Amino acid sequence: MRVEYINPFVEASFNVLREVLQSDVKRGELYLKSTSMPVMGVAAIVGLAGDVEGRVLFDMDKPTALKVASAMNGEELPTMDDLVKATITELANMITAQAVTKLHELGFRFDLTPPAIFTGDNMEVTDQDVEALIVPMEVPQGRIEINVAIRERS
Amino acid sequence: MKTKDDFPSLNERPAEGVGPDGVPFRVLIVDDSMFIGKQxxxxxxxxxxxxxGICADGAAGMERYKELFPNVDIVTMDITMPKMDGITALRKIIEFDKNAKVVMISALGKQDLVKQALVTGAKSYIVKPLDRKKVLERIVAVLNK
Incomplete structure (x- = not known):
């Protein structure tokens, strides 16, 4: 997978997380996965289709999702309700919008699907024939992994 | 010696949401994201x-505007929404009330749609993520135009 696709997502995640959480964000070490991998518990997925195709997954565990949503709403949200899901969806929206703007500037043309949220235990994700690159982000609320699997349309 | 000037009154600044006559400005929020609406x-x-009022799609927003009129001062309008998008709803609101004050709420990267909205008659726009200062500045500027 070409690094041009990844950097905009890394930068956008960093910028948006820092802005909405009003706190420091640390980027962890990137790693590649070509086999199925576990999903932490709350995952927002956005599909891409066009010159490039694939998906981006924003993955975190449930306590992190609750804390992030609480911070973004400025109030304590103890359960995975509609507001928490709407908040995580919006977070995925903001990050993808910023990344895609950058990719469009670089000349890549593609459309996005609206984010969908998955919640549950013991989930895993498999991408046939595409490696996924994972960018871990450490925020005070926990760890959010930006999991990008994109390839050029053949 | 400390004078009264050293202790400015905390209440001196009037709330931005209240007009010169002391009556609050009335806002209609149109956004399909519960999070953004609440924010x-x-x-x-x-x-x-x-x-x-808070409406979750353009069609409901437009209907609500007509019901509320003339008791509504400003509308915040998301662009991408189900049923009816924000630009169509904006156009219909302007057709109904040419002086309507509508501020678009947009994700980054929708410059073309924002331009289209401004040409259609939107008075301003705010790009997400929203922050308090940005939202108040734009809304107050439009109300004071």
């Missing part, structure tokens, strides 16, 4: 604005 409503209520 805008919290920011504005905390400054004394009155939330006249």
């Amino acid at each position: 805008i409503s919290q920011i504005l209520s905390s400054e004394g604005f009155e939330i006249a």
Whole structure:
């Protein structure tokens, strides 16, 4: 997978997380996965289709999702309700919008699907024939992994 | 010696959501994201604005505007929404009330749609992520135009 696709997502995640959480964000070490991998518990997925195709997954565990949503709403949200899901969806929206703007500037043309949220235990994700690159982000609320699997349309 | 000037009154600044006559400005929020709707409503209520309604799609927003009229001062309008998008709803609101004050709420990267909205008659726009200062600045500027 070409690094041009990844950097905009890394930068956008960093910028948006820092802005909405009003706190420091640390980027962890990137790693590649070509086999199925576990999903932490709350995952927002956005599909891409066009010159490039694939998906981006924003993955975190449930306590992190609750804390992030609480911070973004400025109030304590103890359960995975509609507001928490709407908040995580919006977070995925903001990050993808910023990344895609950058990719469009670089000349890549593609459309996005609206984010969908998955919640549950013991989930895993498999991408046939595409490696996924994972960018871990450490925020005070926990760890959010930006999991990008994109390839050029053949 | 300390004078009175050293202790400015904390209440000196009037709330931004209240007009010169002391009546709160009434806002209609149109946004399909519960999170954004709530965020805008919290920011504005905390400054004394009155939330006249929150609608989750353009069609409902347009209907609500017609019901509320003339008791609505400003609308915040998301662009991408189900049923009817924000630009169509904006156009219909302007057709109904050519003086309507509509502020678009946009994700980054929708410059073309924002331009289209401004040409259609939107008075301003705010790009997400929303922050308190940005939202209040734009809304107050439009109300004072």
